[in-house]
Amino acid sequence: MYPPSLKYTKDHEWLDLAGDRGKIGVTDYAQKQLGDVVFVDLPAVGTKIVQGQSFGTIESVKAVSELFAPVSGEVVDVNASLKEKPESVNANPHGSWLIAVKLTKPDEVGGLLDASQYTDLVKS
C-alpha cells in the first residue's frame, strides 16, 4: 500500500528522496480524505520552503487543505501536468508528485516516518 521507498509525515505528505533532491506528494490516505481533487496551488521554482510549514494548497470539491513541507529546501521543479489533470492525485497518489526540492537540511529526513510507521499512523 505505502511504498517502502518513500518517507512520510504525520500531515500525510510523502518524500521521494534521491541524493540531495526529493519529490513531494500527498499520500493515498490524504487523497481519500480529500475526495476528488480539482485544483493544486503550488509555489514557483526558486521558492524556499520550510519543514512543517505550508507550501501550497490542494482543493477538492468539498474542501481546501494546506500542503505541509516534509523537509526544508528550495523548489527546483513543479509538476505542471497537475494543472490539466489534478485528478491524477486521486488515481495515483504515490506517483503524482507535486514539487521537487533541493534539500537545505538533509538531516530532517531522519525525523520522517517510514512506510510501516506511517501505515500504523493511518490505521489508528
Place this chain on the structure above:
Amino acid sequence: MDQPPPLKKTPLNSRHRASGAKMVAFGGWDMPLEYSGITAEHLAVRRTAGLFDVSHMGELEIAGKDALAALQMLCSNDASKLQPGQAQYSALLTAQGTFVDDLVVYRLRSDHFLLVVNAANIVKDYMWMAERIAGVGDVVIMDASSRYALLSVQGPAASRAVQPLTGVDLASMPSYTFAHGEIANVRGTISRTGYTGEDGFEIFVPPQQADRVWLALLQSGGDELTPCGLGARDTLRLEAGLRLYGNDIDETTTAVEAGLGWIVGWSKGDFIGAEALRVQKAKGTSRKLAGFELLDPGIARPGYEVYATNADGSVGKVTSGTQTPTLKKSIGMAYLPQANATPGAEFDVDIRGRRTRARVVPMPFYKRSSS
C-alpha cells in the same frame, strides 16, 4: 459544557455505513457525503441516473377547511393554482420578504397539503406556521417527518429504473405532479420532482420499508443507477442554478434579491412579506444574487469576500461555489451590487488572500437538453 445533540439518522443510515459511504454531519443529520466520489456520482446523474437518500428532509402537513387560506397567507407562491396531485416550489417569508425557508407544496386533497421543508428548518418552520395559523380558522398543522422516508432517483435513466417497480404510469406524469401507488410492493407516493436539474422522481415511503425500496431500486436500475451522497447533490443543484437554504437564501435575503420572484404569487391576495416584496419589485434592490464563473484557477467558497475589480472594500460575499464536473469550470453564486451583477461584468473574489477574477454569467449554468 453543552454537548451538541447526537446526530439524527435516516432509516437508511446502516445501509449507507455498510456500503462504505463517507459520512458527514449535515443539518443535524448523519448523512452520506459520497459513495464512489462526488465527480463520478455527479456525472452518473447527468448521464444515467443517481439514487439519493433525502429522508432528512422534513414533511409538514396542513389540513382543514381553511388549509388553502392558511397557505395563501404563509407561503409566497399561489397555492390556489394547485390541483390535487400537483406540486409547487414556494417559500415561507418574513414580513421583510426574507426567507424562513424554501419548500415544495404538494396538494394531496383539496383541503390537505404536504410541505417538504429543509432538514435544519423543520422545527423552526413548524413553530413559525403554528403561531400564524392560530387565527385562521379550521386548520391544523402536523410535523409528519418521522412518517416518511424520502428517496430521490435523478437523471435521464430515472424512469427506466423506477417504472419496473410500480404500476404508476410514469410516462403520463408531467413535471411537478405526483401519484400515490406502490413501489417495490410498498405503498408510497411518487413525485416527478428533484433538486439536480435532471428529470427524476422523489419517492415517499414508510421508514420501515425504506431499505427494501432502496435495494429494489438499485437492482432495477443496475448499471444505470449509482448511489449518491450530498456532495453530488450540492454540485448538481448548483450547476442547475438552484438555491440552497443557508447558503444562497436565508433570513437576511429577500425573494426579489435572490431572483426568486417567479415563486411569488404577485396577483394573489395579501401574504406575509407581500408588502416588502412589492416595494422591492417596484423600486428595485441595491443587490441581487448572480451566477459567476472564475476566470483563474481556484474555487470560490461560501463566505469569501467579493470586490470590484482592482478596488478595495468588499461589495458582497460568495454564497455557493464549486468546480463543476459537467462543465469543468469553477462556478458560484454571490450577492452583488446591481451595477456589478449583469452578465459579462467582472469582479474579484478574495480566495485566501489571492484576488481571483470572476465574470457574471446567466443562470442556470447547466440546462438539460429537452428530450
